[in-house]
Amino acid sequence: MIQKYPSALLESAVNEFAKLPGIGRKTALRLVLHSLKRSPEEVTNFGQTIINLRNNVKYCSVCHNICDDEICCICNDPGRDASTVCVVENIKEVMAIENTAQFKGLYHVLGGIISPMEGIGPADLEIESLVGRVKSGIVKEVILALSTTMEGDTTNFYIYRKLSGSDVRISVIARGVSIGDEIEYTDEITLGRSIVNRTAFNDSFRT
Amino acid sequence: MIQKYPSALLESAVNEFAKLPGIGRKTALRLVLHSLKRSPEEVTNFGQTIINLRNNVKYCSVCHNICDDEICCICNDPGRDASTVCVVENIKEVMAIENTAQFKGLYHVLGGIISPMEGIGPADLEIESLVGRVKSGIVKEVILALSTTMEGDTTNFYIYRKLSGSDVRISVIARGVSIGDEIEYTDEITLGRSIVNRTAFNDSFRT
Numbered sequence: 001m002i003q004k005y006p007s008a009l010l011e012s013a014v015n016e017f018a019k020l021p022g023i024g025r026k027t028a029l030r031l032v033l034h035s036l037k038r039s040p041e042e043v044t045n046f047g048q049t050i051i052n053l054r055n056n057v058k059y060c061s062v063c064h065n066i067c068d069d070e071i072c073c074i075c076n077d078p079g080r081d082a083s084t085v086c087v088v089e090n091i092k093e094v095m096a097i098e099n100t101a102q103f104k105g106l107y108h109v110l111g112g113i114i115s116p117m118e119g120i121g122p123a124d125l126e127i128e129s130l131v132g133r134v135k136s137g138i139v140k141e142v143i144l145a146l147s148t149t150m151e152g153d154t155t156n157f158y159i160y161r162k163l164s165g166s167d168v169r170i171s172v173i174a175r176g177v178s179i180g181d182e183i184e185y186t187d188e189i190t191l192g193r194s195i196v197n198r199t200a201f202n203d204s205f206r207t
Numbered sequence: 208m209i210q211k212y213p214s215a216l217l218e219s220a221v222n223e224f225a226k227l228p229g230i231g232r233k234t235a236l237r238l239v240l241h242s243l244k245r246s247p248e249e250v251t252n253f254g255q256t257i258i259n260l261r262n263n264v265k266y267c268s269v270c271h272n273i274c275d276d277e278i279c280c281i282c283n284d285p286g287r288d289a290s291t292v293c294v295v296e297n298i299k300e301v302m303a304i305e306n307t308a309q310f311k312g313l314y315h316v317l318g319g320i321i322s323p324m325e326g327i328g329p330a331d332l333e334i335e336s337l338v339g340r341v342k343s344g345i346v347k348e349v350i351l352a353l354s355t356t357m358e359g360d361t362t363n364f365y366i367y368r369k370l371s372g373s374d375v376r377i378s379v380i381a382r383g384v385s386i387g388d389e390i391e392y393t394d395e396i397t398l399g400r401s402i403v404n405r406t407a408f409n410d411s412f413r414t
Binding site for chain 2 (some may be wrong): 004005006007008009010012013015016017019020021022027029030031032033034035036038040042043044045047048049050052053054055056057058065066067068069072073074090091092094095097098184
């Protein structure tokens with residue numbers, strides 16, 4: 001059903017919100033009506049902050065993470081281990097791994113994964129710059145931390161082949177039964193892999 | 208858990224999105240990352256449209272509906288019956304009723320309903336201006352179309368008392384079994400009311 005809007009301003013605002021992913025026209029209208037209840041200063045601040053982000057966002061020239069300077073705070077931190085590079089799809093994964101406080105190396109953000117369905121090939125990703133970082137000789141280990149999907153595995157394999165000539169250790173994050181999961185309800189592939197890739201009992205206590 | 212953001216710009220954009228109702232920090236981050244994939248023009252357009260709406264929105268001086276002029280397109284339409292006024296909570300209800308194409312009168316948007324829990328009293332709503340419209344003498348019938356909640360009933364009753372001295376018919380929208388609903392599964396109060404307020408069989412065919 002075509003909704004009739006009493007105001008063209010209202011309609012264009014609803015259209016703009018409805019362009020965001022996961023937001024339909026009903027939710028968009030609710031967000032717009034909420035905006036009308038806020039003060040003009042708050043709404044101006046909202047709009048300007050988003051515009052400001054888009055226009056002034058910077059990406060680290062080393063790892064391609066989002067940052068406020070030329071080089072991000074992780075790459076710039078002398079306390080971090082520059083010999084280990086963790087390859088991730090996006091900045092969300094950087095934030096997730098940083099939250100674990102278990103990784104003290106650097107990152108490399110690909111900006112996506114190889115996906116023929118979506119027309120994303122290796123040239124669209126930051127793979128060449130990863131090869132460049134490895135060739136510089138500082139990197140001793142590359143940890144692949146991509147999703148366990150067809151696309152993730154394809155990208156892993158592509159990077160593995162690209163780096164196979166270099167003197168670098170290539171590892172992949174452990175796949176296994178999640179902590180807190182019951183064995184009975186774990187899917188077969190995960191459970192099978194967790195048996196094949198079992199670790200020494202003493203190692204399992206390292207956090 | 209406190210999320211660490213790699214960029215202050217990113218964090219403030221996430222904060223702004225997370226202020227919207229129904230949007231948590233994870234969704235906010237998703238929306239921000241989506242904004243980064245759009246062109247700067249698109250994002251500027253998004254922000255400016257919302258700011259523009261908030262700063263330039265107008266409310267009809269007669270019915271308080273949102274509009275682009277001093278008087279809204281419904282109040283201004285000579286084809287509509289100015290003797291019937293439908294009282295609604297918000298502009299969403301105006302749009303819903305307009306979509307039915309069953310109402311040819313005018314509206315009166317209260318801007319909310321009386322809710323002591325949320326600190327909304329009669330003075331916060333456009334009730335006085337409704338009384339003014341009725342006193343002007345053009346209005347012959349006021350249709351109350353508020354939600355069937357405690358707050359809605361309170362507001363209905365307050366308006367009824369305010370208008371009781373005037374020579375105006377006060378009606379309320381029909382409550383009954385929804386079209387398509389099965390009698391077996393209808394709640395008792397609705398079913399009871401639908402029997403008490405039964406309509407003549409011939410009338411039920413009017414659309």
